Amino acid sequence: MIGLFDRLSLPLLRALDPEDAHAFAIRALRYVPLPRSAPDDGRLTVRAFGLNFPNPVGIAAGFDKNAQVVEPLLRLGFGFIEVGTVTPRPQAGNPRPCLFRLDSDCGVINRLGFNSEGEAAVLARLAARTGDGIVGVNIGANRDAADRVSDYVHLIEAFAPVARYFTVNVSSPNTPGLRDLQQARALDDLLARVLDARERVGARAGRTPVLLKIAPDLTLSDLDDAVGIARKHRIDGMIVGNTTISRPSALREREKAKEAGGLSGRPLFKLATRMLAETFVRAEGAFPLIGAGGVDSGATAIAKMKAGATLVQLYSGLVFRGIGLVAEIKADLLAALRRGHRDSLASMVGSEAANITAESWPS
Numbered sequence: 001m002i003g004l005f006d007r008l009s010l011p012l013l014r015a016l017d018p019e020d021a022h023a024f025a026i027r028a029l030r031y032v033p034l035p036r037s038a039p040d041d042g043r044l045t046v047r048a049f050g051l052n053f054p055n056p057v058g059i060a061a062g063f064d065k066n067a068q069v070v071e072p073l074l075r076l077g078f079g080f081i082e083v084g085t086v087t088p089r090p091q092a093g094n095p096r097p098c099l100f101r102l103d104s105d106c107g108v109i110n111r112l113g114f115n116s117e118g119e120a121a122v123l124a125r126l127a128a129r130t131g132d133g134i135v136g137v138n139i140g141a142n143r144d145a146a147d148r149v150s151d152y153v154h155l156i157e158a159f160a161p162v163a164r165y166f167t168v169n170v171s172s173p174n175t176p177g178l179r180d181l182q183q184a185r186a187l188d189d190l191l192a193r194v195l196d197a198r199e200r201v202g203a204r205a206g207r208t209p210v211l212l213k214i215a216p217d218l219t220l221s222d223l224d225d226a227v228g229i230a231r232k233h234r235i236d237g238m239i240v241g242n243t244t245i246s247r248p249s250a251l252r253e254r255e256k257a258k259e260a261g262g263l264s265g266r267p268l269f270k271l272a273t274r275m276l277a278e279t280f281v282r283a284e285g286a287f288p289l290i291g292a293g294g295v296d297s298g299a300t301a302i303a304k305m306k307a308g309a310t311l312v313q314l315y316s317g318l319v320f321r322g323i324g325l326v327a328e329i330k331a332d333l334l335a336a337l338r339r340g341h342r343d344s345l346a347s348m349v350g351s352e353a354a355n356i357t358a359e360s361w362p363s
């Protein structure tokens, strides 16, 4: 049924302008009753940040920014959903066009700029949920915020009762100045205030894990600082990472590659996986990592785990491979466990990280 849905919908979605295709996909998920995927094999279970994930494949932030299709996505077999980025006040984002498909590279460039229906709308949807699948909330500052850190603090307070985890997104390239929050002093202050807010509301709502999502474009010395500060504040995990402002030399769609914005999908895989391994060796097991960037097959998901990911997330892969990708990755993970005579995915995590950091830098 899902294979049929992909065969019918992918050519149609491909023919549409990318923003219309995304709106159409959200509407289809809301209104087309897709079958519930089979229950996950117990060997795919992952425990991280105090949560039990039925499988390690999540949908990355940006697909369901406003929490409109959380239950349909869980029904399709994702192990967890990250909604957002949510901003406190609604904002429109950048003018169209701001989303580009690089078809022959299987990549996407976006400069959406935190289009968000805002806290109230997203909170209402999450508060009305009855399902118990894991939904994390990715938070960001309004473009015109007078004090950006206050926006993050406010969102932690607002969403604590409904978020199973938080992602502090300081890595979107499309809000001018946002990535500066990754610099040592700014990051130290941000995490201190965010975690303080978490402790304050935790007395009421319980202690919600807080993850930090970084850009794959950090220098290694910035990464040293970011991981050091994350460890100092005892952050619960990191997501590595967001889209890249770099443009790999092998890109075929040279004209579209000139569009401003963050690149994701297959052309991001090598850089994001390298940064994941670099983060893993610096974290020294202090917290688990989520690997994102170019996961579009079982092999790429397994490569992320070997580079240091306890969980993986994907977005762009869905654009090119369709929703059947989720089941395909899970089947390939199980096959890899069988081949390696392993009972759980945990033994794979980081097994190649040191080797990857010794390779030449991806161009």
Ligand SMILES: Cc1cc2nc3c(=O)[nH]c(=O)nc-3n(C[C@H](O)[C@H](O)[C@H](O)COP(=O)(O)O)c2cc1C
Pocket (backbone or CB within 6 Å): 060, 061, 062, 063, 065, 084, 085, 099, 108, 110, 112, 114, 138, 169, 172, 213, 241, 242, 243, 264, 265, 266, 268, 292, 293, 294, 295, 313, 314, 315, 316, 317
């Ligand atoms: C259209 C689009 C919108 C995105 N919006 C967000 C966002 O709002 N917040 C965020 O943290 N990441 C956002 N991302 C980044 C993804 O969450 C992910 O980190 C990145 O795309 C790499 O994964 P992928 O190669 O599987 O797409 C967006 C990505 C795309 C393609």
